[in-house]
Amino acid sequence: MKQKSWFLRGALALGFAFLYLPILSLVVYSFNDNKLVTVWSKFSVKWYGVLLQDEPILSAAWLSLKIAFMNATLAVILGTLVALALARFGAFRGRALLSSLATAPLVMPEVITGLSLLLLFVAMEQFIGWPAGRGTLTIVIAHATFSMSYVAVIVQSRLTGMDVSIEEAALDLGAKPAKVFMVITLPIIAPALLSGWLLAFTLSLDDLVIASFVSGPGSTTLPMVIYSKVRLGLSPEINALATLLVGFVSIAVLGAGLLMARQERLRQRDVQMAIAGNK
């Protein structure tokens, strides 16, 4: 192997440091015994113990997970419908409008999205009495409105890349359009749906701004709890919580990566087999 130059090694080290040093320091200090975050005394896991006793944080975390789950599911359904309209209906009136509206939340400042949704919810409550008050439901709806855009983009690109004649072949063989969608299209775009779901899940999990606008009393999400705690002063307990979150996400990402690598290996082997078996 060729020796890498010191410049490249330096650049690599600097890049890693820039990305991971903040997280690393957070992880290290989560094991700090001292009450003051910035003063190291000795190694301890006591803040993890404190965290597990902290009822507000635990319930906020549970609420956030519930909201993220509902949001991801809703966003995948809505986003897929938008993607289908954009990718399969050909030219129709308002296509350009739908396309730009669907992607608008991607670039819209969160403050504006949050504020406009709050105004809408208040107005709707006045006129039709639904949604009654603000809480979990309004947060889910608000999250779904912006995360469905991400899903729509992902699914649309998968649909565009898919050979349309596969669907036509199913029609040709006697399957009705709804059946074609369920049996042929859905399984083929399933990976895109899964990655859209995961993205919507994480987007919802770490959203603070929009949730702050549309939440009501009793529906405090995890980011909101963390933010309010940090405002009162840094607590090592938050470090412990953050470390757990980072660990959780890392394991998920690593797992997904390993799964994909394994599938790719299997596919490669299949291709080799096909070439070898071809007379």
Place this chain on the structure above:
Amino acid sequence: MAEAKTTTAFEPWTDPNAVPYIEIRNVTKKFGEFVAVDNVSLNIYKQELFCLLGGSGCGKTTLLRMLAGFEEPTSGQIFIDGQDMAGIAPYRRPVNMMFQSYALFPHMTVEHNVAFGLKQDNVPKGEIADRVAKILELVKLGSFGKRKPHQLSGGQRQRVALARALVKQPKLLLLDEPLGALDKKLRESTQFELMKIQDQLGVTFVVVTHDQEEAMTLSSRIGVMNHGRIIQTGTPTEIYEFPNSRFVADFVGTVNMFPGRIVDEDNDYVRIGCDEAACTIFINHGVAAPPNAELWVAVRPEKIHLTREAPADARDNCVRGTVDGIAYMGDMSIYNVRLDSGKMIKVTQPNLIRHSEDTITWDDRVFLHWHASSGVVLTL
């Protein structure tokens, strides 16, 4: 039905009482301003293997997709088995299609791909298994049922696509460039397999192809298309030996074209003056063309003889030239000959002798001559 083919010639299109299986009446298809199919009328009969032949963008695939029901004609009607197909969805037509890209379902095994169509018709499970096994045997994929499409080679995928389209025993099978993605050896064997299958099952085939060789070997009749119109319909022999226009003569096979005018004619012959050939072209039958009209004579490369010595009767159909290039193809050689007028002529000669000192070679002065029946007079 099958014996009709072996005992007498299979030519339902010559029988005025025969009822066409597919009737295309004045069908036009526009995409916006673009006219993809332009007022096409065509009859296709039961058990035919009909080829739509044309270059890319000539409308042949659009016509096929209208038969399958993926496109609706802008105007005109399509009848299949006497039934008007207007407004009938693809999944209700007695038609199956084999796609150019094969369009196999990537997430299903070969067996499930083939069984898909039968499941839609609610065929009992046991029967599905039997029919799938039988059809996979027919396309020689008996042991590949459990594989996924991406575990197959191109030729195997093509056969799965064929099996999937055939297993429903459609009355009409549409094939879009069926052999396009195969290499030459595989194409040839598959062509014969296709013909055998068609003989066994008695299905009517409509094939779309841009490959004239494929069209010639496969079909009972060919429809040559250009710019959305059918230029000529006929058997492979008719299309090749009696093209009705310069486009067909040029598109199907190679041809040498001589522009000229009639200088002398009678009921049973015509003599055409041609500046580029520097000789008169004699044709041993009369031509229905106004005197003095511009016309063209097409002569196929394999119908021209190439000699060093002047032929015995060298008044007509005989030109002098110089060999400009030779392409050795093994079974035959293609000679590029430059006439004294500067026009380049292609001549093919079979390599009858294994090795000869005296073959015609580069820069030789040669005579090109052909029989009075070889030239085809074209007025279009």
